[in-house]
Amino acid sequence: MATTDAISLSPKIKRHKQYTLVIPLDLHGDRVLLGYKLRGFGQGKYNGYGGKVEPNETVIAAAVRELHEESGLLVEEPAMIQRGVLLLETVADDTSPILEIHVFTVETWEGTETATDEMTPHWFSLSKSLTAPTKSTPVSGSIPPSFLSTSSAAEAGGVEESQPHPGGPHDLPVIPYFQMWEESRVWLPHLLRHVSSSEEGRGGVGGNLISPEPSPPAATAASDGDRNETENKGKKYFIHHVQFIGGTDMDAVDGGEYSVWHGMGPRRLDWVDELPIGEWEGRKSFKTYP
Numbered sequence: 001m002a003t004t005d006a007i008s009l010s011p012k013i014k015r016h017k018q019y020t021l022v023i024p025l026d027l028h029g030d031r032v033l034l035g036y037k038l039r040g041f042g043q044g045k046y047n048g049y050g051g052k053v054e055p056n057e058t059v060i061a062a063a064v065r066e067l068h069e070e071s072g073l074l075v076e077e078p079a080m081i082q083r084g085v086l087l088l089e090t091v092a093d094d095t096s097p098i099l100e101i102h103v104f105t106v107e108t109w110e111g112t113e114t115a116t117d118e119m120t121p122h123w124f125s126l127s128k129s130l131t132a133p134t135k136s137t138p139v140s141g142s143i144p145p146s147f148l149s150t151s152s153a154a155e156a157g158g159v160e161e162s163q164p165h166p167g168g169p170h171d172l173p174v175i176p177y178f179q180m181w182e183e184s185r186v187w188l189p190h191l192l193r194h195v196s197s198s199e200e201g202r203g204g205v206g207g208n209l210i211s212p213e214p215s216p217p218a219a220t221a222a223s224d225g226d227r228n229e230t231e232n233k234g235k236k237y238f239i240h241h242v243q244f245i246g247g248t249d250m251d252a253v254d255g256g257e258y259s260v261w262h263g264m265g266p267r268r269l270d271w272v273d274e275l276p277i278g279e280w281e282g283r284k285s286f287k288t289y290p
């Protein structure tokens with residue numbers, strides 16, 4: 001099945017800036033950990049844990065470092081499972097580099113998730129978060145009042161343990177997709193379905209907590225620009241390429257300000273067997289769009 005929007009991008013003529021994004025998954029507990037960002041780029045949004053890849057650092061080393069700095073969770077490099085790459089480009093500002101964000105999941109770690117002055121941790125239900133969200137997606141469980149409950153930790157610049165959810169994993173809320181970067185609403189449900197369907201095949205997820213893979217409503221699937229999910233079965237990595245046209249995030253907690261990193265324009269999401277990683281300015285990087 002053909003993808004929808006055409007993307008005319010020449011990665012070779014734009015600089016790339018590399019980032020990492022790590023999503024801890026507790027498959028047996030049917031839970032996904034996200035951080036609520038308290039400062040900097042993406043403030044007021046939920047996201048995975050990550051940041052910039054420093055000079056002379058590998059992407060995977062940066063993923064391990066950022067996860068530990070922002071969440072307190074410690075993993076060894078082999079525990080990082082690369083899942084895909086986001087290629088985010090702004091057309092409103094031609095001088096901005098393409099954000100090349102390497103997405104990983106981890107399923108084992110040492111330590112307990114802790115709040116830092118940058119991120120506060122919140123668990124969400126994995127099985128309830130598998131479908132592409134719409135504004136009317138019901139939010140079961142209770143969305144944590146993050147910006148209220150975490151301000152004390154932020155003000156103190158200190159560390160606060162995240163509390164277990166009172167009703168247990170079944171009472172956890174759906175991922176608040178409308179409090180995330182808008183392109184996450186597209187790729188994250190795909191990734192969670194991909195992980196849960198492959199784990200389910202191995203009998204692994206939460207003792208059968210995961211329901212059969214749902215089909216997104218036809219209108220959503222068509223507009224997501226992604227391939228038919230059956231066709232993607234067995235492919236290992238996703239590539240989500242988005243051109244932002246600039247706009248205002250009306251869902252932002254602060255009311256939304258114009259940013260060149262809002263307003264999804266042309267985009268495509270593909271699943272591939274291998275990520276085309278090559279040399280870019282002397283370091284391993286995403287090579288070309290396949």
Ligand SMILES: COc1nc(N)nc2c1ncn2[C@H]1C[C@H](O)[C@@H](COP(=O)(O)OP(=O)(O)OP(=O)(O)O)O1
Nearest residue numbers: 019020021040041042049050051052101181184261
């Ligand atoms: C614009 O769209 C984005 N979508 C998503 N899903 N994630 C994004 C987007 N833009 C940035 N990110 C991610 C990538 C990183 O994981 C963080 C940004 O990290 P930050 O700018 O805070 O990098 P640090 O190295 O931690 O920076 P400081 O040490 O200067 O705080 O968001």
